[in-house]
Amino acid sequence: MQFAIVLYPGFTSLDVLGPYEVLGRLPDAEVVFVADEPGLVRNDLGSLSIDVVATLADVTAPDVVVVGGGPGQLEQMSNTGLHEWLRTVDRNSAWTTSVCTGSLLLAAAGLLDGRRATTHWAGLDQLAGFGVTPSKQRVVIDGHYATAAGVSAGIDMALTLAGLIAGDDVAQAVQLVIEYAPEPPYDAGSVDSAPAAVVESAMSKLSG
């Protein structure tokens, strides 16, 4: 089973590497990182570069597609080559998925028309502009589309997907292997629970 993970300059690493850690551990999983061009692709923080060996043209029939977000997503909104690739591989994919603002790329490619989907909390309004019904759920499954909320939500999306693909027992074994029994030291991970000053501070970080 082939999992294609899309990278582009300015991607947020945990968006894609959270799901990678889960999906890459499924039986017979083959993961390929894919980008417009081969070579090193640098993330949003500028200090992490991942080596990409496959171009979009090389990967024609992935079973699962994962598109992450990050500041670089904005530039990809006009990458018609990527959108065309997404539409093409989506025709035969078992699952087309996104994390964070990656869903805006699926939406820009026209894949989420009339669907329910989610994205990073700061991007929910934008989804509606594409004829998508935005959801504040952490993981949304609609048809063969799985979308996750911001950054770390990709881990929950991938475990949900792992269960749908390989069964609950396998998904749970992967959860235990990665010891995913989270204990955040604060309750500030959602706009509903974070103090107002923290929301403001996070928004200024995101717009900076």
Place this chain on the structure above:
Amino acid sequence: MQFAIVLYPGFTSLDVLGPYEVLGRLPDAEVVFVADEPGLVRNDLGSLSIDVVATLADVTAPDVVVVGGGPGQLEQMSNTGLHEWLRTVDRNSAWTTSVCTGSLLLAAAGLLDGRRATTHWAGLDQLAGFGVTPSKQRVVIDGHYATAAGVSAGIDMALTLAGLIAGDDVAQAVQLVIEYAPEPPYDAGSVDSAPAAVVESAMSKLSG
């Protein structure tokens, strides 16, 4: 503030990239991935390669050191150059930290003698062999050592550390930026909560 993240062949990516996503977002953070040699370092699953530009010799005074685990940790138990580097940088580090079986490397370097520490659930017994008191806590702080349980626990460790380094407000803003309000679809992330058959399956995955 410089954060040095140690990589070696066969590392588990989320071990180090979970903390990276948190710590790299702290004000004035400079993150450097460091390894024995420069170039691409490939992970345990074999499908992810990170480009390392700094050798251990290049990084002499990091403020924070992060050592992750993974199957490749076993080979590093006899990497005396790495152990020597860890002892040296530890003398001036504000925090020396580990995720998963990375703590076995800190222990092998002699840094955790008489300390409380944690590691991946499957590695807790090994810690005791190094004169360390193993703890089943998800995050253990003892002196200027912060150790995390398996793989995904590095995110919780890093948020705890973020609070200690930059204050609760900043740590919470980072938590909200990465929307870390986890909702695992199963309750199988710890040996205490996972069904017995899942524990058995996870152990066979880990030993395979």
